[in-house]
Amino acid sequence: MEPFIYTQNPSRVIFGSGTLKQLPDELKRQSLSKPLLLSTPEQVSQAQKLESLLTGVTVAGTFSQATMHTPAEVTEKALEFLKAVGADSLVSIGGGSTIGLGKALSIRTGLPHICIPTTYAGSEMTPILGETAAGVKKTRSDPKIIPGTVVYDVDLTMTLPVGMSCTSGVNAIAHAVEALYATNANPVTSMLALEGIRSLATALPQVVASPQSPEARQLALYGAWLCSACLGTVGMSLHHKLCHTIGGSFNLPHAQTHTIVLPHALAYNFPKLKPDVQKRLGDAFPESNGDPVRGLNVLLEKLDVERALKAYGMKEEDIDKAADLAVANPYANPRKVVRDEIREVIRRAWAGEPAK
Ligand code: NAD
Missing domain, CATH: 3.40.50.1970 (Rossmann fold)
Structure with a gap:
């Protein structure tokens, strides 16, 4: 260790x-x-x-x-x-x-x-x-x-609308995903992160199927607590940086932006994660076959959430501005943040194309 x-x-x-x-x-x-x-x-x-x-x-x-x-x-x-x-x-x-x-x-x-x-x-x-x-x-x-x-x-x-429950839950999952590859990641936070992802990835489809289910709501809120603890103890990377700059600059809704960007940011970073983090992250998502990007995509399909930033009013000409902002200040990230590659990540999220 x-x-x-x-x-x-x-x-x-x-x-x-x-x-x-x-x-x-x-x-x-x-x-x-x-x-x-x-x-x-x-x-x-x-x-x-x-x-x-x-x-x-x-x-x-x-x-x-x-x-x-x-x-x-x-x-x-x-x-x-x-x-x-x-x-x-x-x-x-x-x-x-x-x-x-x-x-x-x-x-x-x-x-x-x-x-x-x-x-x-x-x-x-x-x-x-x-x-x-x-x-x-x-x-x-x-x-x-x-x-x-x-x-x-x-x-x-119980009164949180289903759509908001889904995007808010994925917003929470994003904290846990980035906690696993933070520069100050540690075994305790990683344990919370994996349990947080597992809880929310299990609970959210149940909330969609049965929004008033006390068990599903309890598991979702438990997962949200664990993910919040991750956000509170370690630093975040590319995904949070993208959501902060894109959301803030183009006035996009917070949780929905996180939901759209997460698979793209994870796909970008995944090849550079340590093998044990890759494996544990893959195991945390149901139906992932060991690939967390796939697992996340399966989850988002089940939740039937919006996948394109353009649906919330972001313009095609904003993509370049967003890419410039995303690389303006250096920050910790497992994979080097290269402007043109980040532009492609943002373009895919803007268009609603599959993450890769
Ligand atoms: P929100 O607090 O803006 O809530 C969205 C809407 O849902 C509001 O109208 C709210 O009244 C309503 N709502 C909330 N709970 C409800 C419920 N149970 N039933 C019915 N309606 C309900 O949205 P949010 O996504 O929770 O928060 C987004 C804001 O929080 C952003 O400004 C973001 O930057 C900030 N944030 C900060 C941190 C941090 O660590 N500082 C972390 C996460 C989010």
């Missing part, structure tokens, strides 16, 4: 069905009594349900304007509200957008942040915060950004 460094992130995880009910005890455990609840406008009803469960707790208020990419103006507005109501903690209920707002407020105020994820995107276990100001998205990493407690309640994921 090669030497390694593993950083254990400090989050406390509460997982199961009906776990939302444990929030009052969790607040009490941390001597918190006046939380500010955060949600998107679309999830106000879940925030209201949460408030109704918080008997014996003074809810400072609910701020329900969380927005994709954490725009600075929304954070400023929430910050003013937070100060006006005198909150002593933050509780975010939602996907990556709401959790992003919770992180932005927590890092600015030092208030404890309890997170209740309702998608599979995986922001909850990471020290990463992406924020947008004047149209530019900047990402920073700081251990203080990691939410202290994460409450996974499977019941909340």
